[in-house]
Amino acid sequence: MTDPQDLSAALAPVSAGRATVRLEGGRANVVLDVTGLAPETRDALEAEVRSAAAALPGVAEVRILLTSERRTRRILAVASGKGGVGKSTVAANLAIALARRGLRVGLVDADIYGPSQPKLLGVEGVKPQARDKVLLPIETPFGLRMLSMGGLVAEGQAIAWRGPMAGGALGQMVDADWGDTELLVLDLPPGTGDVQLTMIQKHKPAGAVIVSTPQDLALIDATRAIDLFNKAGVPIVGLVENMAGYCCPHCGGVSDPFGSGGAEKAAGALGIPFLARIPLAMEIRAASDAGTPPAAGDTDSSGSFVTLADSVYEWLKR
Numbered sequence: 474m475t476d477p478q479d480l481s482a483a484l485a486p487v488s489a490g491r492a493t494v495r496l497e498g499g500r501a502n503v504v505l506d507v508t509g510l511a512p513e514t515r516d517a518l519e520a521e522v523r524s525a526a527a528a529l530p531g532v533a534e535v536r537i538l539l540t541s542e543r544r545t546r547r548i549l550a551v552a553s554g555k556g557g558v559g560k561s562t563v564a565a566n567l568a569i570a571l572a573r574r575g576l577r578v579g580l581v582d583a584d585i586y587g588p589s590q591p592k593l594l595g596v597e598g599v600k601p602q603a604r605d606k607v608l609l610p611i612e613t614p615f616g617l618r619m620l621s622m623g624g625l626v627a628e629g630q631a632i633a634w635r636g637p638m639a640g641g642a643l644g645q646m647v648d649a650d651w652g653d654t655e656l657l658v659l660d661l662p663p664g665t666g667d668v669q670l671t672m673i674q675k676h677k678p679a680g681a682v683i684v685s686t687p688q689d690l691a692l693i694d695a696t697r698a699i700d701l702f703n704k705a706g707v708p709i710v711g712l713v714e715n716m717a718g719y720c721c722p723h724c725g726g727v728s729d730p731f732g733s734g735g736a737e738k739a740a741g742a743l744g745i746p747f748l749a750r751i752p753l754a755m756e757i758r759a760a761s762d763a764g765t766p767p768a769a770g771d772t773d774s775s776g777s778f779v780t781l782a783d784s785v786y787e788w789l790k791r
């Protein structure tokens with residue numbers, strides 16, 4: 474017949490110190506601390522503990538209670554005043570570069586108008602599962618987990634959600650089972666309307682990275698985005714200039730279709746940090762379309778995302 478010591482001894486090798494046990498007649502009550510474990514690791518641990526306890530003589534029933542410490546997880550918003558400036562591309566590559574620096578990163582694609590993260594991260598068509606009505610983020614091949622508005626609707630279906638519906642879906646994604654993820658990068662929809670303001674107020678990002686192209690018109694919109702975060706009391710991490718200088722793959726000459734240096738000047742005038750300059754490069758567009766983000770490799774264009782991630786990393790440390 475098993476006694477409490479036998480039960481503890483039998484579970485010790487499989488539970489790695491995470492189990493607290495009590496024996497009541499033929500029932501083994503196990504409290505399992507699963508803090509920081511990814512869902513699949515947690516399920517495997519629970520199954521191992523259950524079968525180790527059930528194998529003991531005299532144990533007729535095993536009850537397992539999972540507990541987890543609530544972790545503080547920070548949200549980093551990536552936003553732009555207007556569409557098409559490369560906000561999603563920057564968000565995906567920044568998230569990957571931060572993951573490569575050792576942070577446990579998750580990416581939430583909150584862009585209700587054009588969710589593009591599943592394509593950028595090569596997981597198009599993969600639907601997130603749910604457990605007890607809590608979403609389980611998708612594992613991507615690039616060392617980070619992801620949830621997208623795109624994964625919550627049928628492929629190709631137009632997303633014409635009103636603010637409250639979008640807010641509800643975003644809430645489900647932010648409150649998903651992120652396991653030990655310590656930083657959530659939030660790819661916001663472009664623009665500075667009510668939807669964005671509600672998202673920001675509700676989920677209170679720790680900081681915001683603003684993406685702009687170098688020309689004046691885009692910068693005026695970026696200034697509006699900065700104003701939106703200021704109103705919501707969210708600190709601005711800084712401004713990223715995307716689609717700067719184009720290096721011709723044929724002659725090697727550099728041209729500036731959208732002007733140059735505009736974002737750095739604007740950042741100076743606004744008193745916010747200038748984080749990085751990402752070149753306009755065929756390689757970035759092609760790799761993004763192919764679902765192999767440049768920041769996951771070691772090419773010329775990955776360097777600019779590393780610079781960006783370094784600045785953001787330093788900011789997060791502060």
Ligand SMILES: Nc1ncnc2c1ncn2[C@@H]1O[C@H](COP(=O)(O)OP(=O)(O)OP(=O)(O)O)[C@@H](O)[C@H]1O
Binds near residue numbers: 558751752753758
């Ligand atoms: N630095 C770059 N060099 C070349 N192409 C780029 C660069 N940045 C983004 N692109 C391309 O520009 C297009 C728009 O990028 P992206 O979808 O990231 O923009 P967005 O601002 O998130 O757009 P939306 O407003 O639709 O959310 C994509 O085809 C992307 O591959």
